[in-house]
Amino acid sequence: MYKYAGVIINSNSIQLDRLFTYEIPENLIEKIKVGSRVLVPFGLGNKKIDGFVIELYENVENIKRMKKIYSIFNEFPLLTQENLILIDQMKEKYLCTYMECIKTIIPSALFKGMKNKKEVLIFTGKLLDDKFDKEPYQSIYNIVKANNGKFTKTHLSKNFQVSLSSINTMLKHKFLIQQESIVNRYNDREYLSYEKKELNEEQKNAVNKILNCHEKKFLIHGVTGSGKTEIYMNLVQKMMDQGKESIILVPEISLTPQMVERFKGRFGKDITVFHSKLSDGERLDEWLRVKEGKVKVAIGARSAIFLPFENLGLIVIDEEHEGSYKSDSDPKYNAREIGEIKTELHNCKLVLGSATPSIETYYRCNNSEFELITLNNRADGANMPRIQIVDMREELANNNRSIFSKKLFEEIENRLNKKEQIILFLNRRGFSTFVSCRKCGYVFKCNNCDISLTYHNLGDSLICHYCGSRQKVPKLCPKCGSNYVKYFGVGTERVQEEIKKYFPQAKTLRMDFDTTRKKNSYEYIYNTFKEGKADILIGTQMIAKGLDFHNVTLVGVIAADLSLNLPDFRASERTFQLITQVSGRAGRGKKEGTVVVQTYNPESYSIISASDNNYLGFYNEEINLRNIMNYPPFSQIMLINMSSENEDLLIKNIQNVGIILKDILKNNDKIEILGPCPCEISKIKNNYRWQIIIKGDMELELKKYIRDRIYETLKEVYNHIRVSMDVNPLSLI
Structure with a gap:
C-alpha cells in the first residue's frame, strides 16, 4: 500500500x-x-x-x-x-x-476551478398560493415553467431583470428546486452531408500502404488539390471501424472551419473541435468529452495533440511544414515531434501531409525514417494552374508605379468580366509597411519596440504589430519639422483601397489578423466568399493554404520578395512554400487557373521552382546550401535569447554567459557559437533583446549542462533578466 x-x-x-x-x-x-x-x-x-x-x-x-x-x-x-x-x-x-x-x-x-456542471432551476409543479400569486413571483414561475432546467439563478436574474432574493424565496418555499446539470458548451451544429467520394488509384494506394505497411510514420507529398483530405477521411473511417480514435491537426484556426465542415458532414456531430479561439469553458468541455470516451475524432490546432484519447489509432498532421505547429512559449514544443512520441506510446500511425514538405521532413524520408507517398495529380483530374512570373523592375522601367503589374491588372479585369473569383495574396497586413520623412529619412518607430510602425488607413493610425501600441499619424517630422511625411510599402488595406479605386464594381473581402480577431469572423469571411457574395479575397498567410473555392481562377501574389529578404536561413524555403500553397488555390474546379507572381527577384531559385511546381528541384538546391552552411537537418541549433529593461545589465550578463559557453565548448570542433549580439528586432515592449546561437552536433546531456550553467550564472539577476532557450527554432529573428 x-x-x-x-x-x-x-x-x-x-x-x-x-x-x-x-x-x-x-x-x-x-x-x-x-x-x-x-x-x-x-x-x-x-x-x-x-x-x-x-x-x-x-x-x-x-x-x-x-x-x-x-x-x-x-x-x-x-x-x-x-x-x-x-x-x-x-x-x-x-x-x-x-x-x-x-x-x-x-x-x-x-x-481556475471551472467545472462542466451548473446548478439549474427546476419547476416542481407546486401551484402558487395567494401569498405568491403576484409579481415578481408570477414571472419567475412562468419563465422557469416554460424553460425547465435551462437557467441558473444568475442567468435568470440577469436576463429577465428579477432579483436573486425573489428567486431564493421561490426556492425556499419549494416552488422551484436547483439541480446539477452538465453544461454543453461545445459545437453541436448540424452540417450538410459530405458524401464519401470514390478514390482514384493514387489515393487508394496511399490508404492501403498506410493501413497495411508495418511502418508507423508516413509523409504524403501531394500537389495542391490531390485529395489528401479524402485520404485522411478514409483512414479515420477505418480506425472507427476498429474502435480506434484519431487526431487530425490543422495549422491554425484559419483552416478549421472547412475541415470541420467536411468531417462533421461525413461522420456526424460527435467530433471534437479543439483550438485556441475556444473559451476556457468550451476547451474544458471538449477535453472532458475526450476523457470520458464520448468522441472518436478530434480536429484542431497544435494543442489538440495532447487530448487524452486512450485508444489512439491515427494522428494526421496536415500542412506539416507550417510554422504554427511550433510553440513560441515554454515548453517550445513542435506538434510533429510530439506526434512522433505519441506514435510510439500508443503504437499508432502518424501521417504527415503537405504539398511543400519541410526540408527536414523530406530529408528524413530520404533517410528511411518516414515512408514517402507521392501524389502527382489533382484528385478530380484538373490541371495545375499556369504560373507566370512578372519582373516588377521592368514595370518600373515602363513607368508603371501601381502595385498591380500590367499583366495582373488585365487578368483581374478579365476574371471580373467572366464572374469568376480572385484571390490576392500579400504577406503583410495594414495599409503600408512604414511611414517616413522624405526630407531627412526619419522612420517612425514604436517607442517600446525597435520596429517601424505600420500605417493603418482605418482610424488614420500608426500601429506596432509587436506590442499593439498606436498613435495618430503626425503632420510634421519630429526630427526636421518638415511636412514631407509619406507612406512606403504596401499592406492588405492598401491593396483593398487600390482595388476599390480601379475596380469600383468589385466586391472585396479582407482576411488578415486584423479582420479575424473576433470569434467566428474567419468562418464568416470564408462562407461569404464560398457563397459567391464577393469577387476578390485579399489576405495574408491565412488564405495561402487549405481553402478550396471552385470558382477561383486567378491568384495574384503581390510581392513575392517580402518573405525572401528576411535575414533567416529558412527564408527561401518559406517563400517557395507560400507561393506554391497560394498558387494551389487557383483552378481547383473545372475552370483553368492562372497565377501571377510579382517579384523584384525573378532569378531566385525558390521563385522559379515554385512557378514550375518543382519541389524536388527546390529541395536539391536548398539541401546542398544547408549542408554547406551546416544548418538543419545537418546540425542542431540552440537559440538563447535574453531580454531586460536594463540594457547595460543585459549586455554585461549575456557577455558573461558567452565567455562561459566558449569555455565549455572550446575543445569541441563540431559546435560553433555565434554572438552574443543584439537580436534582429533589438527591443520589444520596452525590453532590450540579445541572443547567442549555438550550432552543431549537440548531445542531450550537453544541452542540459548548458542550460544549468546559464541559470547558475544568472541566479543573482534572474528577477531582472528573462531567459529563453529554444532547441531547433523555426526562426532566428
Whole structure:
C-alpha cells in the first residue's frame, strides 16, 4: 500500500522543479493515484498550494517532520501514465519544467476551478398560493415553467431583470428546486452531408500502404488539390471501424472551419473541435468529452495533440511544414515531434501531409525514417494552374508605379468580366509597411519596440504589430519639422483601397489578423466568399493554404520578395512554400487557373521552382546550401535569447554567459557559437533583446549542462533578466 507521494508543486520557479515527498493521510490512501491533483502545505509558512502526484512510494527513508497532503481535487487522475512518459521526454527535449509541460497538457480551466456542471432551476409543479400569486413571483414561475432546467439563478436574474432574493424565496418555499446539470458548451451544429467520394488509384494506394505497411510514420507529398483530405477521411473511417480514435491537426484556426465542415458532414456531430479561439469553458468541455470516451475524432490546432484519447489509432498532421505547429512559449514544443512520441506510446500511425514538405521532413524520408507517398495529380483530374512570373523592375522601367503589374491588372479585369473569383495574396497586413520623412529619412518607430510602425488607413493610425501600441499619424517630422511625411510599402488595406479605386464594381473581402480577431469572423469571411457574395479575397498567410473555392481562377501574389529578404536561413524555403500553397488555390474546379507572381527577384531559385511546381528541384538546391552552411537537418541549433529593461545589465550578463559557453565548448570542433549580439528586432515592449546561437552536433546531456550553467550564472539577476532557450527554432529573428 502506497503511503507516500512524490509531488510536483504548481510553481514557475526552476529551483522548485523537482519532486517533494508528502505523507498520504489515511482517508486519501485509496483515492490518490499517480496523476492526481492535490492540495499540499509548502514552505516555512505551510502555504496551501496545488500540485500533481508523479510517483507513489510504500516506504521512504526520512519521515521526520514530513508534511501531509491536505486534499484531492478531482475524482479521477488528470494525468495518465502515458502523459508522465511524455512529460519526461518533453522536459529533456525542450529544456523546460514539469509544470510547463503539465499546463500544456491539461486545460487551464481546471486550474481556475471551472467545472462542466451548473446548478439549474427546476419547476416542481407546486401551484402558487395567494401569498405568491403576484409579481415578481408570477414571472419567475412562468419563465422557469416554460424553460425547465435551462437557467441558473444568475442567468435568470440577469436576463429577465428579477432579483436573486425573489428567486431564493421561490426556492425556499419549494416552488422551484436547483439541480446539477452538465453544461454543453461545445459545437453541436448540424452540417450538410459530405458524401464519401470514390478514390482514384493514387489515393487508394496511399490508404492501403498506410493501413497495411508495418511502418508507423508516413509523409504524403501531394500537389495542391490531390485529395489528401479524402485520404485522411478514409483512414479515420477505418480506425472507427476498429474502435480506434484519431487526431487530425490543422495549422491554425484559419483552416478549421472547412475541415470541420467536411468531417462533421461525413461522420456526424460527435467530433471534437479543439483550438485556441475556444473559451476556457468550451476547451474544458471538449477535453472532458475526450476523457470520458464520448468522441472518436478530434480536429484542431497544435494543442489538440495532447487530448487524452486512450485508444489512439491515427494522428494526421496536415500542412506539416507550417510554422504554427511550433510553440513560441515554454515548453517550445513542435506538434510533429510530439506526434512522433505519441506514435510510439500508443503504437499508432502518424501521417504527415503537405504539398511543400519541410526540408527536414523530406530529408528524413530520404533517410528511411518516414515512408514517402507521392501524389502527382489533382484528385478530380484538373490541371495545375499556369504560373507566370512578372519582373516588377521592368514595370518600373515602363513607368508603371501601381502595385498591380500590367499583366495582373488585365487578368483581374478579365476574371471580373467572366464572374469568376480572385484571390490576392500579400504577406503583410495594414495599409503600408512604414511611414517616413522624405526630407531627412526619419522612420517612425514604436517607442517600446525597435520596429517601424505600420500605417493603418482605418482610424488614420500608426500601429506596432509587436506590442499593439498606436498613435495618430503626425503632420510634421519630429526630427526636421518638415511636412514631407509619406507612406512606403504596401499592406492588405492598401491593396483593398487600390482595388476599390480601379475596380469600383468589385466586391472585396479582407482576411488578415486584423479582420479575424473576433470569434467566428474567419468562418464568416470564408462562407461569404464560398457563397459567391464577393469577387476578390485579399489576405495574408491565412488564405495561402487549405481553402478550396471552385470558382477561383486567378491568384495574384503581390510581392513575392517580402518573405525572401528576411535575414533567416529558412527564408527561401518559406517563400517557395507560400507561393506554391497560394498558387494551389487557383483552378481547383473545372475552370483553368492562372497565377501571377510579382517579384523584384525573378532569378531566385525558390521563385522559379515554385512557378514550375518543382519541389524536388527546390529541395536539391536548398539541401546542398544547408549542408554547406551546416544548418538543419545537418546540425542542431540552440537559440538563447535574453531580454531586460536594463540594457547595460543585459549586455554585461549575456557577455558573461558567452565567455562561459566558449569555455565549455572550446575543445569541441563540431559546435560553433555565434554572438552574443543584439537580436534582429533589438527591443520589444520596452525590453532590450540579445541572443547567442549555438550550432552543431549537440548531445542531450550537453544541452542540459548548458542550460544549468546559464541559470547558475544568472541566479543573482534572474528577477531582472528573462531567459529563453529554444532547441531547433523555426526562426532566428
